[in-house]
Amino acid sequence: MKRLIVAAGGGGDAVAAAMLNTALYGDEDQAVILTYAWDRLLIDPVPGPRCAHDFAGLETVTRSVRSVPATARPIAPAGSTLPRLAAELPQTFALLEPQHGVEGVTNQLEELIAHLKPESIDLLDVGGDILARGDEPTLKSPLADALTLAACCRVDALVRLLVAGPGLDGELSADDLRPLLGPVVHTFTAEDAATIGSVLEWHPSEATGMLAATARGVRGTCEVRDAGLLVPLTEASPQLCEVDLDEALSHNTLARSIMTTTTLDEAEAHSHEICGFSEIDYERNKATWLKDQPPAALDTEVVLRQLDQFESEAHARGVTHTTFRHLTEVLNLNDSQRGDLRQLLLFRRPEQHAAPLWRIPDAT
Known part of the structure; x- marks a missing residue:
């Protein structure tokens, strides 16, 4: 029996798709996860x-x-x-290529559906930004999700749209998303999170990391990204909700506008028109900025001193947790140093590890 899961935004959505597959369908079903190779600047x-x-x-x-x-x-x-995910997870990862716009993604989906004849097709988005109109001031990455949503709406097959961890991507709040969500299909558990636990020790996804942490019972407020966004970790955070696919399309202006695009550049132009930007703009600008920002050396005593200062200030902001990705950026380290930073902190302060997040201690 084959299952097809489309990771709406790539990256962490692909990891969450592996957790979803085991949670909903069990180990006996062979899943193909169709996903972008779009790891942003952390890896690529x-x-x-x-x-x-x-x-x-x-x-x-x-x-x-x-x-x-x-x-x-x-x-x-x-x-x-993706190669490391393929090495550590049992699912098959297939490459979703948006270079030919929605036409190309639709063609890939149609070919894969005809080849696999899957028992089910799920479109998975962690956080819920796939439901954005396009004009929300907090929106950061609308294009990837809009491409997959538009393509899934075009194929002649039953596709179920699932949103995991409403609000966890820090783009749309859980309160804004609630009226758009359908029934809760599943609430992820610690057992579910264990299936991707080893991956989250190195994978940079913050949203899927928070999804796994909340499945383990972590609650509070997590500070993420270079901008320091505050994301609530609540009882609703580990939920998996179904959303009507047609209703999602009717809400997503960008997805509707790119339905017949044949190049990524064309789709990106629509993102500029509707959203005022595309996430590739952000990546281009940040890549240029990073070239002129040499990383700091990972000096243990300096790192711990800077960490103490950050934790004190974060606690004052009401923060209870953060991610190792955010800590790496706060301490002016680069992603190649994130693993070393993680090992250092787990060795020196293991009591603050709320896997896969880092707990901010109470003020002393």
Whole structure:
């Protein structure tokens, strides 16, 4: 039996898709996760999503779909988490390529559905920004989700839209999303989170990390991203909700506008018109900025002193938790140092680890 899960935004959505597969369908079902190779600048220094020619060692699934085995490698300077995910998780990861716009993504979906004849097709978004209109001031990454939503609405197959962890991506609040959400399909548990626990020790996704933490019972307020967004961790955070696909499309102005696009540039132009930006703009600008920002050395005593100051200020802001990704940025380290930082902090202050988050201690 085959299941097809489309990770709406790539990255952390692909990891959450693996957790969803086991939670809803069990280990006996073989799932194919169709996902972007779009790891932003944390892993991939090149702005925008990668396509097949950015990899060596992909395997052919259909005429336009390639899978990413554990032995595949991104071709420098590109980077990708997908080969490592393929090595550590039992699902098959297939590469979603948006370079030919919604037309191309639709074609990939149609070919894959015809090839797999899947028992079910789920479109999964962690956080819920797939339900954005496009003009929300907190919106950061509308384009990837709009592309997958538009394509899933075009295929002649039953696709179920699922939103996990409403509000956890810090783009739309849980309160804003609540009227748009349908029934709760599942509430993730600590047992579910354990299936991706080892991946979240190194994967940079903050939203999926918070989803797993709340499934383990963590509650409070988590500070994330370089902008220091505050995300509530509540009883609703580990929920998985179904959303009517057509209603989602009617709400998402960007998705409707790009239905017939044939290039990524064309889709990005619509994002500029409707949202005023595209996430690739942000990546281009940040990539330029990072070139002129040499990382600090990971000096233990300096790091701990800076950490104490950050934690004191964060506690005053009402923050109870943060991510290792955010800590890495706060301490002016680069992503290649995130693993070393994590090991240092787990060794020196293990009591503050609320896997996979970092707990901010009460003021002393």
